[in-house]
Amino acid sequence: xxxxxxxxxxxxxxxxxxxxxxxxxxxxxxxxxxxxxxxxxxxxxxxxxxxxxxxxxxxxxxxxxxxxxxxxxxxxxxxxxxxxxxxxxxxxxxxxxxxxxxxxxxxxxxxxxxxxxxxxxxxxxxxxxxxxxxxxxxxxxxxxxxxxxxxxxxxxxxxxxxxxxxxxxxxxxxxxxxxxxxxxxxxxxxxxxxxxxxxxxxxxxxxxxxxxxxxxxxxxxxxxxxxxxxxxxxxxxxxxxxxxxxxxxxxxxxxxxxxxxxxxxxxxxxxxxxxxxxxxxxxxxxxxxxxxxxxxxxxxxxxxxxxxxxxxxxxxxxxxxxxxxxxxxxxxxxxxxxxxxxxxxxxxxxxxxxxxxxxxxxxxxxxxxxxxxxxxxxxxxxxxxxxxxxxxxxxxxxxxxxxxxx
Numbered sequence: 001x002x003x004x005x006x007x008x009x010x011x012x013x014x015x016x017x018x019x020x021x022x023x024x025x026x027x028x029x030x031x032x033x034x035x036x037x038x039x040x041x042x043x044x045x046x047x048x049x050x051x052x053x054x055x056x057x058x059x060x061x062x063x064x065x066x067x068x069x070x071x072x073x074x075x076x077x078x079x080x081x082x083x084x085x086x087x088x089x090x091x092x093x094x095x096x097x098x099x100x101x102x103x104x105x106x107x108x109x110x111x112x113x114x115x116x117x118x119x120x121x122x123x124x125x126x127x128x129x130x131x132x133x134x135x136x137x138x139x140x141x142x143x144x145x146x147x148x149x150x151x152x153x154x155x156x157x158x159x160x161x162x163x164x165x166x167x168x169x170x171x172x173x174x175x176x177x178x179x180x181x182x183x184x185x186x187x188x189x190x191x192x193x194x195x196x197x198x199x200x201x202x203x204x205x206x207x208x209x210x211x212x213x214x215x216x217x218x219x220x221x222x223x224x225x226x227x228x229x230x231x232x233x234x235x236x237x238x239x240x241x242x243x244x245x246x247x248x249x250x251x252x253x254x255x256x257x258x259x260x261x262x263x264x265x266x267x268x269x270x271x272x273x274x275x276x277x278x279x280x281x282x283x284x285x286x287x288x289x290x291x292x293x294x295x296x297x298x299x300x301x302x303x304x305x306x307x308x309x310x311x312x313x314x315x316x317x318x319x320x321x322x323x324x325x326x327x328x329x330x331x332x333x334x335x336x337x338x339x340x341x342x343x344x345x346x347x348x349x350x351x352x353x354x355x356x357x358x359x360x361x362x363x364x365x366x367x368x369x370x371x372x373x374x375x376x377x378x379x380x381x382x383x384x385x386x387x388x389x390x391x392x393x394x395x396x397x398x399x400x401x402x403x404x405x406x
Contacts, residue, residue: 156217
């Protein structure tokens, strides 16, 4: 069976016109003789009646005490509504369609309500419906525990549903439809000359997603990478091919030019707070004490530098007051810098290439942007700057690596 999975995000389903574009993509895939599985998100974004954030707001104004298990019962309804609406539209066009909930589609998860992980998929009902010539619509973002409780998969869960089903069905490809033309070299709202990227490796897009690019969830990419299933990130509102995400040795990817592309894109996360804790002479357990305390208080840490003189790390702005209070209660006197931004230069071709860091420093120095902290991996170099300098820094790095020519 030549199977394609298509996922449509909330903005792709938010109104009648958007849904008509989505139906068009579905019908074109059927005309290309694909067996088709369609994964849908809740319609619209915050403020619109069926969006996930709108459902959460309903609880906030009605006691705000819903347990996590019962909250998942509520939150999975948005995707069910989308599924029913899309089914009705397809049936009106004489396209045989069936809706299978996450549980009916065979998606089994653990019981971590609100942020469940998929443990297995038994897609026998999907396979049967495809063999009968039906389009199968699966509401994203949801599954079921072994005890029969409904769970949700956390933010980006519909992306995860799509790639997990693609893996289970050995799909030819997973198409992620959104409101942009693919993955860009930087946020086009910040860099007006940002360009859509025609092709990118799994590793590069995972790094971009983890470092702030919000087009696709990194967990979804990791699932596709493990199964070696290509992803296309496409616009619902055009016929463009978007961005192909695949292994570097993928035939289609290899046929496109990746030569001499050291840097693929620039991503950012803000606001964050930098925290420094100095070690006293002979105090070798400082890092253990600090990070153990952060873990106990469930404070996420990032951008970590540890050396004999102390520890430096960042936390999200909304957790900074709590992190500082925890450290002070332990007798430490942390130094901190609020309103910072983490800017990431990402590219699978950087590893082993001399001069990349020099170019980063030069680009920021020319614009009088201080670097508060830096770190690197084989595919990413991170710099911490003041949030007031973030836009200037992103634009400077984008220009320095000539990404507007991509």
